[in-house]
Amino acid sequence: MVQSVLGSLVLGYRPLWNAARRLAGVQLYVQSEGAALVDAPHLLRTLQELWTASSPPLLLSPRSQALLGELLEHAPRGTPWIEVPGAWLADPGLRARAQQAHARGLRLVWSGALDHLPDTDTARLFDNSLLHLSSTDAVLALQAARAAQGSPLIAGQLYDNVASRALLAHCLDGSGALAVAGWPLEDVLHSLRHQPLQPAHDVVFALMKAIDEEQSIDSFEQHLGEDPLLAYRFLVYTNSAALGLRTGVDSLRRGLVMMGYGSLSRWLSDQLPHAATEPDLRPIRESMVLRARLTERLMDAGVGKDLRREVYLSGLFSQLDELLREPLGAILRRLPLSERIYDAVVLRTGPYAPSLEMACALESDDAAAIRQLCETHELGLEHVNRSLLRVLSELAVERPH
Numbered sequence: 001m002v003q004s005v006l007g008s009l010v011l012g013y014r015p016l017w018n019a020a021r022r023l024a025g026v027q028l029y030v031q032s033e034g035a036a037l038v039d040a041p042h043l044l045r046t047l048q049e050l051w052t053a054s055s056p057p058l059l060l061s062p063r064s065q066a067l068l069g070e071l072l073e074h075a076p077r078g079t080p081w082i083e084v085p086g087a088w089l090a091d092p093g094l095r096a097r098a099q100q101a102h103a104r105g106l107r108l109v110w111s112g113a114l115d116h117l118p119d120t121d122t123a124r125l126f127d128n129s130l131l132h133l134s135s136t137d138a139v140l141a142l143q144a145a146r147a148a149q150g151s152p153l154i155a156g157q158l159y160d161n162v163a164s165r166a167l168l169a170h171c172l173d174g175s176g177a178l179a180v181a182g183w184p185l186e187d188v189l190h191s192l193r194h195q196p197l198q199p200a201h202d203v204v205f206a207l208m209k210a211i212d213e214e215q216s217i218d219s220f221e222q223h224l225g226e227d228p229l230l231a232y233r234f235l236v237y238t239n240s241a242a243l244g245l246r247t248g249v250d251s252l253r254r255g256l257v258m259m260g261y262g263s264l265s266r267w268l269s270d271q272l273p274h275a276a277t278e279p280d281l282r283p284i285r286e287s288m289v290l291r292a293r294l295t296e297r298l299m300d301a302g303v304g305k306d307l308r309r310e311v312y313l314s315g316l317f318s319q320l321d322e323l324l325r326e327p328l329g330a331i332l333r334r335l336p337l338s339e340r341i342y343d344a345v346v347l348r349t350g351p352y353a354p355s356l357e358m359a360c361a362l363e364s365d366d367a368a369a370i371r372q373l374c375e376t377h378e379l380g381l382e383h384v385n386r387s388l389l390r391v392l393s394e395l396a397v398e399r400p401h
Contacts, residue, residue: 006381006382006389007033007380007382008036009033010031010367010385013029014182015283016158017179020279025057025081026057027181028060030063030067031062031064031365041074044075047080054397055395056392059109061365065088083111085112107127111129111160113137128156130159133162140152158178160180183284185322197276198275199227201272204227217257226289228285228317232320232335234255248336250338284322294315294359294391295311295352295355298384299311315355358379358384362384
């Protein structure tokens with residue numbers, strides 16, 4: 001049996017968000033495991049097999065010069081974007097490979113600091129750039145925005161280290177950035193701290209529509225699970241005295257069965273007028289849902305459906321403290337959830353903890369942390385990487401018509 005290339009890599013990811021506050025693509029960190037060279041053509045074929053027309057565009061970010069060189073040398077036309085750190089172009093061999101790759105029609109992305117842009121000859125090799133904003137860049141950009149003067153930011157580029165909501169708005173709304181890498185969750189939530197956060201209007205509305213269309217209970221459960229606040233509020237309500245159920249509701253599925261669709265529809269109608277329409281919250285919600293999907297996918301294939309639902313909730317509720325501004329333990333103790341969920345989310349112990357910890361680690365390029373978790377929890381790199389790629393490939397991206 002031929003060994004999969006996915007067993008010889010450490011992957012990680014970061015979402016790219018556009019001006020509509022929707023997923024524009026995914027940055028995929030790629031690092032070789034050990035000293036052996038990665039089979040770049042095999043990796044690219046694997047990605048091609050997993051990706052569909054609706055999957056998000058990829059920005060491949062190799063974390064070593066050797067791996068970048070392999071990708072530049074072997075990647076065919078039509079390969080996803082490849083990030084090329086500007087500092088690495090000081091190596092004549094790597095620069096020559098970048099020139100040859102550009103000549104073959106590869107789409108390369110220069111990465112580096114905004115205040116150290118490439119010279120004209122170098123810039124011609126690249127379709128786009130991922131520009132890192134320093135604290136000085138951020139100050140100058142925001143000063144320009146306040147004074148209604150020309151911004152130092154360049155339209156149509158990708159931006160990294162966008163650490164505040166004000167800078168985010170300037171990048172995406174004021175300067176025409178193509179996308180930002182990551183999202184300033186803490187600053188966005190801090191700026192909204194004086195108002196209680198509510199479930200997303202579009203998720204509440206989609207669930208009401210699904211009920212009107214008499215879709216399946218699986219569809220209802222899926223919609224409920226697409227917003228951590230909605231899922232949490234639903235479980236709080238189904239366990240409240242107002243509903244008067246005799247037994248505790250410990251899952252979305254059980255709540256749907258016990259509540260009945262008429263009561264559910266009325267409850268959602270009560271939620272809709274107060275539901276959140278703030279676009280800056282969408283990437284936060286979708287990132288939390290992505291973590292939940294990945295946590296569930298990382299569990300062994302033999303785990304039954306009911307336990308998979310618990311694993312999903314472990315991932316979905318793992319950042320409720322950020323949304324509700326309370327300790328996680330206090331939040332989860334209000335619900336009669338499985339102790340396995342509490343143990344994983346609050347104590348980081350128990351059978352679901354390895355999947356949740358790995359899902360969190362994959363949200364970065366910290367290969368050492370991922371390797372350590374694989375070793376500690378006896379997780380295979382191939383399983384981890386394939387789980388990640390399958391979840392990412394299933395994300396749907398709206399493309400311009």
